[in-house]
Amino acid sequence: MIRVRATFEKKGRAKYISHLDLNRCMLRTFRRSRLPIWYTEGFNPHPYYSFALALSLGFESSCEIMDFNLNEDVPFDEVRDRLNAVMPEGMRVVKVAEQVQKITAIAKAEYAFSLVSDDTDGLFEAVQNLLAQPEILIEKKTKKGIKTVDIKPDMEVLSCEKNGNSVDISMHLPAGTQTNYNPTLFMEALKLTTEIQFEPENIRRMAILCADNTVFA
């Protein structure tokens, strides 16, 4: 059995595929590819594959991670090409490689998004003000109920620029098996501090990273 890690894009119309639907979609993609994917043993054998991080509905990504196993040795490039030949529009495998790190090594993810507004100057200032706060408190739904968290300490803004009718932001947020912050948390916090109307657009996951900011592989 060969352990394999695929990095794939989910863009365009594919961003409307929910996480649950993505599971079904991949099952069928594997079947169409006729790759010798490893099945679980037991009463109800099914192809084994798992996604490192769930991606919110409506987000695009260039760096989704999917692990699976093969029964036979197939060259990685061939695995990539055979999957791409049968993938839905908007989804494309960019890389197939060995599984180097454990899933638990994932610590954060990089997101980029645009906040579209009629008043970009005002919105830009509101963003700057929010970022200057000592703490950014927001209510977050967890399995145990709603709790208030301070996202400031774990949030690292990489860039924040005015760009035509939008304010474009990129940031690191915690991700992985422990803590997961969604960029929409930041947007909710922003809404609480400003009257200026804005619409988020083009939310993208740019990279999945380890604690030392290296790309997870």
Place this chain on the structure above:
Amino acid sequence: MNLKEKIEKHLLEVQKPSRYIGGEVGSVIKDKSKVDVRFAFCFPDTYDIGMSHLGMKILYSLTNERENYWCERCYAPGNDFEEIMRKNDIPLYALESLDPIKDFDFIGFTLQYELSYSTILNMLDLAGIPIFAKDRTPELTQIVVAGGPCVCNPEPLADFFDIFILGEGEEVNLELMDLYHEMKKQGASRIEFLRKATQIEGIYVPQFYSFEYKEDGTIERMNVSDGAPEVIRKRIIKDMDKVYYPENFVVPFTEIVHDRVSVEVLRGCIRGCRFCQAGFIYRPFREKSTESICRQTKALCENTGYDEVSLASLSTSDHSDIDHMLTQLIDYTANERINLSLPSLRVDNFSESLLEKIKKVRKSGLTFAAEGGTQRLRDVINKNVSEDEIMNTCRIAFEGGYSSVKLYFMMGLPTETDADIEGIADLAQRIVDLFYSIENRPKGRGVQVSVSCATFVPKPFTPFQFEPQDTREMIEHKQELLLSSVKTKKVKVSYHDPNVSMLEVILAKGDRRLCKVIYAAWKKGCKFDSWEEHYKFDKWMEAFSDCGVDPSFYANRRFEYDEILPWDHLDYLVSKEFLIRENKTAHQSKTTPNCRLRCSGCGVNKKVGRECF
């Protein structure tokens, strides 16, 4: 902002957005500049339902095989998205190009059930297409057509459609599109095209027909104009092995009702159950060869990536090569780890080795469509399942580890008495008793018998087309009687809302005077009538009363044998004389043998010009 941007701006506000944006594997995208005729195939229900429809998959692929024709899909949006569409001027669009369907050459609806009619009006409105055929442009474009089983009596929709297509669409759809293409090039008008289209067998243009009524409300006579034929005969495919079958399906992202490969194994039915419309309107019986079935199964599984396949037919067990066919299929599917689902399979005369194989793959529950509670009533409806057969199969199943059984019945069947209703409870009780009489029954579990009762709906082109439906009071009495006849908690009873079945029979047996009622009901907000949570019975009743139409004239009146029926000018190959004969036989509680045992002279073979077997 183009339409795609408008849609995407709001897509994340709605449930299951992947239903509204296309891009599925298997969907066909063409270059519009190279396409001559565009066809929007519309299913008047949501994506989840419509995407499951096999006929649409066949005709979609078939049309798209032609390089210069483009068939696209269109479904009714859920209420959440409809609201957004109306508020933001998003007209109903097709999923492949995301272009508005009002700009298409053909807008085709499939009429699968009567309770979708109000949704059709809603979709036309949402598309920005005039709802009444008479209000559409005189130019040759935007032809609104319909096909499917309910087209066997399309009269309640006659004012809304330009063309009805009778019977199987595989050949006639392309003939119609070819004619359109030719006449479009010549610069013909809409009316010229419609006149010419009536010359194609199976094409019914309702505006060339008009009706006069007697004082008692029944039909006096039908008038035909514009050289259209007096009688329109449905189309059939002669050879099931030569007819087109797709090698690929559109594979949805979101889960749909029938989310699997579906392979048609035969058309028509030899059984002749007297309540069953499909059993008569799809005649003659025609089989696909085992070789075709296996080849199509393999191609579809490989191209779609589905890991489940189901066989589609009215009665798969009646395939003459069933044992060999299933053996071959199971060998393939087991090897490829594909689930084979075998709905409504009679297992009476299978070989031992096949039974063993079926046991391994069969996961679905045990279901019997007994339909009637007593043997007498089952003879009346010609449902040839005997109590012995039910008991035998239950015994085998219980010994094999099953502990639950589902039984389907109808209530309000012709000649039905209270004794027949009590018979339902008795039959269920005997199955419970049988379970406890078996020594090696599943231990540690009780038995569960689910009884599901639908209200009988008499349908056109069946021997029961003349029959009235029970009134609501009669059905409610029978439902109470059944509940009080059941003495054990091991039998669970459920039944349908009789108010839904009442609308169903009215729309099924109605005439053109219902067009205005459907329109009025839609104006009052009726749509998705087959969805319990959307059905507005009071609004429908208001619509009937506003239009001065008496629902009981259609629902609870016996149609006479010599009456001109609203669908008498449509020829579904089965003769009216045969249906009358069968109706009389039913009232004598006599059965008619299946078509393989003996030809009962329904008239199909004479019209097709060859024997069925």
